[in-house]
Amino acid sequence: MGKRSADLGQIVSDIAAQMRDQEDRGAVANYIPELAAIDPNQFGIAVATPDGKLYTAGDAGVPFSIQSVSKVYALAFALGSVGDQLWQRVGVESSGLAFDSILLLEQEKGKPRNPFINAGAIVTTDTILHGSSPKELLGALLRFIREAADDNSIHINEAVAKSEIATGNRNFALAYYLRSHGNLLCAPELTLGTYFHQCAIEMSCAQLALAGRFLVSAEGMPQLVSHERARRINALMMTCGHYNGSGDFAYRVGLPGKSGVGGGILVIAPGRASIAVWSPGLNQFGNSKLGTDAMHLLAKRTGWSVFG
Template identity: 60%
Template sequence: MPDIAAIVAEIAGEMRNAEDRGTVASYIPPLASVPIDKFGIAVVLADGAVHVAGDADEAFSIQSISKVFALTLALGAVGDQLWSRVGREPSGSAFNSIVQLETEHGIPRNPFINAGAIVVCDVLLGRLQPREAIGQMLRFVRELAGDDEAIRLDETVARAEQDTGFRNIALANYMRAFGNIHGDVRMVLGTYFHFCALAMSCRQLAMAGRYLMDGGRVDGHRIVTASRARRIAALMMSCGHYDNSGDFAFRIGLPGKSGVGGGILAVAPGIASIAVWSPGLNEAGNSHLGQRALERLVQRTGWSVFEPREG
């Protein structure tokens, strides 16, 4: 095993001094005010060791990373029935695109684009009231992260999403017209916006991702089956970065999910759960320095899933 503590510290130093940092998301006012010089990284190894550097303990809005946890909950609720309403293919389009819904009869390409995640919320509301679904999500991520108090919902972000989320409102109503949203659109969107408003640190996020690193288990306790954890990770690899997913797989080679808050959750199966955060985004809406940091991490550790293993 390479010296992970040294590698994490080196990467944080390199990112701290980087000049090209991307552009913060400006369409959600609370995100637009986040200082662009922030950078955090956390690596949780399979043996439980935790290595952090930079702003790894500062909470940020995880945004679309929450879609991983929402998908996990929806699969737990309805199993493979979910796939009759949401696809499993890369979209090749921006995260908030409406174009494909017309030709594909209101069925989103995958659960990690906005339209797909809105359907996932509707599935959860088939059994729960919005307040119950939001509470379930909060309890779930707290349990996964082993943190009963600090992880919270940022109501300021949730309200800003509601006030500015015109495209998401259009997506939900369009899918409702095709019969793929069953509940009250306002309640579905309110749940979706609150999921996106989860605030977590890199340390908490990396801890929460351990079940995907360890075959569906956390500290020996089964969260999901090994096959379900593997399938969620496969979707993260192929769809986790919108129309930048292929390039992420090419350059980094890990299952990962990004959010416009600048976070990325990545998993080296059997080895590590990794979270990075830098609020400046690239043109596809993914953290610019976050991707660079992960690329350097896999170069120095050989953790890419495409790297030959001994034995």
């Protein structure tokens, strides 16, 4: 049974205080220059509940690059555009490998395992880009996220996007491999340019928690997708949202979540809350170390879990 909402403010504050004192904070993503320069001594947490309240602590108002958390919104947008046709081009199984691995893509003839590994996200972006210009699609995706968060100030960090384009050789390799198997409809440069800008969307924990409410499926939360579609997106977040650390996160936290190498994690407690945590230092799986630890504490303190 979960705690009363009145207790959440204290729980969130306690967790932020505990994270502030942690010595092992992981390592920032040093392969993207703009992310390598981020101060690792930051931690933020925000919890948005169906009664309209937002509980925040730490650096919850500091904007950061959401990176792969953006894949949740691209997936929701793609399912709204093409529906289940998307699954002809990308699967729904966990990969068990690193987010940028090419191994399974080669074994399975150019069909990515799921939409949250890089190859699958590139296919998802390519699907919604087909027939549009990158500028048109990015504008539409931003409008979707702004509507979800009820915040028109959310934007793309151009410096981060350029940094990713300059260092994205492995993603270019994935894109050209997809293209060789006929699973990329647009020119790789266009799809990847769009994908890198999508990953460079910048949000704070407070904004991200609000932007995740459409997946909570509770009265008082935005209804931007059907309940069935929200349930399927949450299922993929549970099984694939943390790459080869997805099982570890599911075991420790018991809630659907999607991480990004910018240190952010969006977590959904179905029917209860949308949660965002952020700390730039990553663990061995490429997920926020303190963010994962904080979610373990939050799940323990609230009793929130999809497993009862």
